[in-house]
Amino acid sequence: MKIGISGASGKLGKAVLNELATRVPEHKVIAISRTPEAVEGASETRLGDYDRPGTLATAYAGLDRLLIIPTSDLRPGRRGEQNLAAIDAAVAAGVGHIVFMSMAGTREELEPAIGASYWAGEQRLIATAPRWTILRMNYYAESLVQEAQMSFGLGLLTGLAENRVAFVSRDDVAAAAAGILAGDDHAGAIYDATGPASISGAERAAMIAEASGKPMGFAVIADEQLRGGLAQAGLPIDVINAVSSIQAGFAAGGMNIVTGDVERLSGRAPRPLQEILAAAF
Numbered sequence: 001m002k003i004g005i006s007g008a009s010g011k012l013g014k015a016v017l018n019e020l021a022t023r024v025p026e027h028k029v030i031a032i033s034r035t036p037e038a039v040e041g042a043s044e045t046r047l048g049d050y051d052r053p054g055t056l057a058t059a060y061a062g063l064d065r066l067l068i069i070p071t072s073d074l075r076p077g078r079r080g081e082q083n084l085a086a087i088d089a090a091v092a093a094g095v096g097h098i099v100f101m102s103m104a105g106t107r108e109e110l111e112p113a114i115g116a117s118y119w120a121g122e123q124r125l126i127a128t129a130p131r132w133t134i135l136r137m138n139y140y141a142e143s144l145v146q147e148a149q150m151s152f153g154l155g156l157l158t159g160l161a162e163n164r165v166a167f168v169s170r171d172d173v174a175a176a177a178a179g180i181l182a183g184d185d186h187a188g189a190i191y192d193a194t195g196p197a198s199i200s201g202a203e204r205a206a207m208i209a210e211a212s213g214k215p216m217g218f219a220v221i222a223d224e225q226l227r228g229g230l231a232q233a234g235l236p237i238d239v240i241n242a243v244s245s246i247q248a249g250f251a252a253g254g255m256n257i258v259t260g261d262v263e264r265l266s267g268r269a270p271r272p273l274q275e276i277l278a279a280a281f
C-alpha cells in the first residue's frame, strides 16, 4: 500500500512518519511538502505545494491513502484555500482514502476565525471524498509549554474566561493519525485526539508552577487587554488575531472534550499533561 503524508516535513508530519515506520514497515510511505528533501526515512519524497495546485496532481498520483496536514499559514483565507486545493487534488487523483487533520470544536465560522479553514476543509472532504476520516486535534501540550515559557516573567497565564482544555501531546496526535492510516475501519468517522483530562486555567497554572518551581497563576482578562498586550510585545496582526481566536474558542468550550480516541486508534493511552510538563521544565 502507498500512504502519502502531505505536510511531512513539519513537526506533526515527521512524527507520523516515525509512527508508520514502526507500525507498518511493509507499506510505502511518501513524504510530500514544498521541501520534501528535508524529510528522512520515507520510501519516496515528492514536491507538493498547496499554493500551486498543479504540483499536487503529481504529488498525490497513485496513493491508496493520504494524510492532509494543514499549514500554519495565518494569512486570512489562505489556509482555507490550501485545504480545499489539497482535498480537490486528492479526490481528482483518485486517492482511495483521505484523512484530514482538523481542530477540536470545529463548527461553521467565518474568516479570520482560526477554525474557518478547518470547517471549510471538513465540509469539502465529507461532500466529495469517496472514503474519508477526520482527526480533530486538541490544543498541543507543547504549545502550552511555549506559552508558559513566555509567561514566567509576569507569572501569569491569561484567558478570556476560566476554561477547560484537554491538552494533548503532538506525538499522541501523530500516533492516532498513524493508527487511522494503518487501519481498515475508519471510513466516515470524525475522531477527537485529546489528552486524558480537561484542565482548567487555574489547574494548568498550578501544574506549571509545580513542574517548573516558578510562580504561575491564571487571570481572566478582556479581549482588548489580550490584544493590547500582544501588540505591545510587537506581534503582527495575523498572530494577534490567531491568539485571540484560539482564546475565544477556549472560552466557548471548544477544546473541553475528552475522548478515548488516541488509545482506540494508536493502542496506547495519551500522556497526562503533568508528565509532559515535568519533562519540559
Ligand SMILES: NC(=O)c1ccc[n+]([C@@H]2O[C@H](COP(=O)([O-])OP(=O)(O)OC[C@H]3O[C@@H](n4cnc5c(N)ncnc54)[C@H](OP(=O)(O)O)[C@@H]3O)[C@@H](O)[C@H]2O)c1
Residues within 6 Å of the ligand: 006, 007, 008, 009, 010, 011, 012, 013, 033, 034, 035, 036, 048, 049, 050, 051, 069, 070, 071, 072, 073, 082, 101, 137, 138, 139, 140, 141, 143
Ligand atoms: N493543536 C494545536 O495546538 C496546534 C498548534 C500549532 C499548530 N497546529 C496545527 O497543526 C498542524 C501541523 O502542525 P506542525 O506543528 O506540524 O506544523 P509545522 O511544523 O509548521 O509544519 C507545517 C507543514 O506544512 C508544510 N507546508 C507549509 N506551507 C505549505 C504549502 N504551501 N504547501 C505544502 N506544504 C506546506 C510544511 O512543509 P514545507 O515548508 O516543506 O512545505 C510543513 O511540513 C497545522 O495545521 C497547524 O496549524 C495545531
